[in-house]
Amino acid sequence: MIRNLKIISLLLVVLLVGCGELSKTKTIKIAHGLDVNHSVHKAMVELGKDLEKRSGGKMKLQIYPSQQLGSERECLELLQIGSLDMTKVSVGVMENFAPKMKVFGIPFLFRDRQHSFNVLDSHVGKEILDDGEQYWLKGLAYYDAGSxxxxxxxxxxxxxxxxxxxxxxxxxxxxxxxxxxxxxxxxxxxxxxxxxxxxxxxxxxxxxxxxxxxxxxxxxxxxxxxxxxxxxxLPDVLVIGTETWNKLTEQEQNWLQASVDKSVIYQRELWADAEAEALRExxxxxxxxxxxxxxxxxxxxxxxxxxxxxxxxxxxxxxxxxxxx
The missing domain is CATH 3.40.190.170 (Bacterial extracellular solute-binding protein, family 7)
Known part of the structure; x- marks a missing residue:
């Protein structure tokens, strides 16, 4: 009888621990090298708010700005080994890890801003974005970085x-x-x-x-x-390590991608205003x-x-x- 009670108690502990694990919020750590006043950082803050709301509090974003965790290249390397979840890098740096991104470095390739958006939002942009997966780096979206x-x-x-x-x-x-x-x-x-x-x-x-x-x-x-x-x-790229991405459930992946996509629209609006202000100042x-x-x-x-x-x-x-x- 006592033995049976002990077994039941142990099972209850395991179940409670399991429930605790299931109820834990999943935190995605993201780092970038820009100032907190930059449109990229502001878009990430909105991304985090939307992700927390969309997931019902099951996922949130923790942001490390201003090169707190290293340069863009160093952050990519942290993603590859699973020590960091996400980062923002310029395609100029990303081309060292995703060769197809070299195409963005060709000068005077785009006719104007709208042409660049049309390309980034097309199947061509998606093909280039996916090129880093073979190197454990999954591109989620492009942020505007102007000319x-x-x-x-x-x-x-x-x-x-x-x-x-x-x-x-x-x-x-x-x-x-x-x-x-x-x-x-x-x-x-x-x-x-x-x-x-x-x-x-x-x-x-x-x-x-x-x-x-x-x-x-x-x-x-x-x-x-x-x-x-x-x-x-040279657009910026939001990148997640494949090690982190593969640990997410399909629903969590969908939540994250949807929040990222929404933040792209917001960031482009912020960028246009920031560019005009910068030139004035x-x-x-x-x-x-x-x-x-x-x-x-x-x-x-x-x-x-x-x-x-x-x-x-x-x-x-x-x-x-x-x-x-």
């Missing part, structure tokens, strides 16, 4: 010739380095977190990025010329904004297009993007 342009400390960039002899910071991206080289500059890969100091100390003469990043990083305090040649459109701070003749820059990068003729995958994607309405 990238050059900013410099001491010399305005009116034509490609003005880049000659200048050391320009780029991401760890082969296509970005090829582009700067084709335009006559010297490409210097430096992590985002080290760039302000590198500009101050003269390690590099300038960099290239979108208006909100230029503004929120306070790089305008050092660089007083911003040349809007808008050479590349840096101009107020004494930055000279230059709108050069883009055709001069386009003519200098034709060699990059030619270079992909021997790469059937990128060449095919490039033509699909160009042909997208």
């Amino acid at each position: 990238r342009s050059f900013y410099t400390k001491d010399k305005p960039i009116n034509t490609p010739e003005d880049l000659k002899g200048l050391k320009v910071r780029v991401m760890e991206s082969v296509t970005a380095m090829d582009m700067v080289k084709a335009l006559g500059g010297s490409a210097t890969p430096i992590s985002w977190g080290e760039l302000y100091t590198s500009l101050q100390q003269g390690v590099v003469d300038g960099a290239e990025n979108n208006p909100p990043s230029f503004y929120l990083s306070r790089h305008y305090e050092v660089c007083k010329y911003y040349s809007l040649d808008e050479h590349t459109v 840096v101009e107020k701070a004494g930055v000279t904004i230059i709108r050069p003749d883009k055709a001069l820059f386009q003519s200098k990068v034709k060699s990059i297009y030619e270079g992909y003729k021997d790469n059937p995958v990128i060449n095919n994607l490039m033509h699909q993007i160009i042909e997208t309405k």
Whole structure:
């Protein structure tokens, strides 16, 4: 009798523990390298709210901004080993893990902002997004990151010739380095977190990025010329490690993807406002904004297009993007 009571007690304990496990909230840890005032971070906050509401409190997001857990590359590596769940990276960094994303680094590939959205939301965008899964990195969506342009400390960039002899910071991206080289500059890969100091100390003469990043990083305090040649459109990518994704139930995956998709719409709205504000504020701070003749820059990068003729995958994607309405 006593033995039976002990067995029953043990079974009750196991059941209670099991119920406790089932009732636990599943926390998704996500890290990124941007300021908390950036549209990406604000979109993530909304993503977290929507996920908690959609899942009835069974899932929530824990956000680590401002490179708290490392650079974009380091965060991707943490995803691969399962030490972090999600991150946001530029496709320029992601191309080192998902080769098809190199296509985004080809300069002047998109006609305008709407064309880029049409591509990202199409089957072509989805094909590129899925390329990282073979490397344990599942792309969930693209966030808008606008167009990238050059900013410099001491010399305005009116034509490609003005880049000659200048050391320009780029991401760890082969296509970005090829582009700067084709335009006559010297490409210097430096992590985002080290760039302000590198500009101050003269390690590099300038960099290239979108208006909100230029503004929120306070790089305008050092660089007083911003040349809007808008050479590349490099979206951000929300990525989840496949180790984390595969541990989620199908319902949890659906909740997360739905919340991510909703946050994309919100982030694009935030981005448009942030871009306009950034240009206004840096101009107020004494930055000279230059709108050069883009055709001069386009003519200098034709060699990059030619270079992909021997790469059937990128060449095919490039033509699909160009042909997208």
